Amino acid sequence: MDYSALYISGKLALISTALLLIIAAPLSYFLVHVRFRGKFFLEALVSVPLVLPPTVLGFFLLIIMSPESLPGRLWHTLTGGSLLFTFCGIVVASMAHSLPYTIQPLKTAFEKIDKRILESAMVLGCSRFNAFWRVALPNAKNGIVAAGVLTFAHIMGEFGVVLMVGGSIPGETRVASIAVYEYVEALRYREAWLLSGALLITSYLVLLCVMYLNGRPAPHEA
């Protein structure tokens, strides 16, 4: 059996989740606390990958990452390689696809924080950044972990987008969900069962984890 597929899925999910949390945490905080005209449009834009068919997103990414496009050429000058059909490429693709799955729980977590403690912090001389870094983030800990777990799970199940920009190259871009699809097509049901079983167990554990975290009170409420 192709164990590398599980490894690739895990590695992809870990790296993309970490990068997404770094990007999404300040973005979500911004969306919760900063008011500006047209915020509504930005919020909708951020959620587009939630409703867009993965193949449509994959198609756009295929065009954007192609060596003939501007971003593709830029990447080529920076790294000397192509983004398409590489591990870096599927990291970018799964980040684009999973962004709303990270943003939503983070926004909820930031909204739950009592505004008064943020205001108190600023009255006591905290800068806006420090209020985010030293007050909001620690208080949103459960939400951050939940966002991470949910994003991780979503990327483990990534299929359409990764197939379109990754092309199922063993040991590089063939993730577990694609390997299952190809095992079924090749009538290798035993391997398909094994991999599917592994994915089922991971998914269940992830959900248990999320439910446990959501059920626990946030630190400042305790």
Place this chain on the structure above:
Amino acid sequence: MSSNVQALERFPPLRVAVAANFLMPMEEIRRVFTGETGIELQIIAGSTGKLYAQIKHSAPFDLFLAADTKRPRLLFEQGLVDKPINYAKGMVYLWSTEKIDAVNWQEALKQIRTAKVAIPSPDTAPYGEAARKALHNARQWVQIENNLVYGQSVAQAFQFGVSGGVKAAFVSASYALSEQGRKGSSWLVSEAGKVNQAACLILKSNYPERATRFLSFTTSMKVQPILQRYGYQ
């Protein structure tokens, strides 16, 4: 010899993009080739059309074994691959999951008329294109069109049959004559003609020498018994 094999093992495996119909013989050829040369191969199977699109978008493959001659030629004209060579000639079969008593494929189709029949997508799979041509030539297309289910490749069309989703499928000889295929019955679709399959070296390959070595191996006499066993010429 052993030091030679060790020296070669330091290279990453060659990446061979293979049309789905050729997957089973390819697995056998890989065993023989790797045993003989120590060169490891990584097989990426899919429909010819999909692999063609990926190569056009600079997928990191070393070789392309297509199910037609058209797409390797197009890649050659675009300067992406070396001159293609023909490596196999395949045939289209109508294969049914059950033992059906029929003298030819048209007769068999009549018997299963109301059931679903799988065909590889004619746009991406050359065997599907050939099957469609045969259905047109035999004036069967109009009657059967509404019962057709499209698989992305020969492999998927066959899998639809094995999993019980359809009663019959248009596939390559390699699947119709496989162990699983022989559990049902199959008929040659002569109207589809022979499917010429071409292979080519991708010019971006980092290991053109080893890739060329594999290419000449696939056209050598050594693989002929394997090709014949899977119904290729």
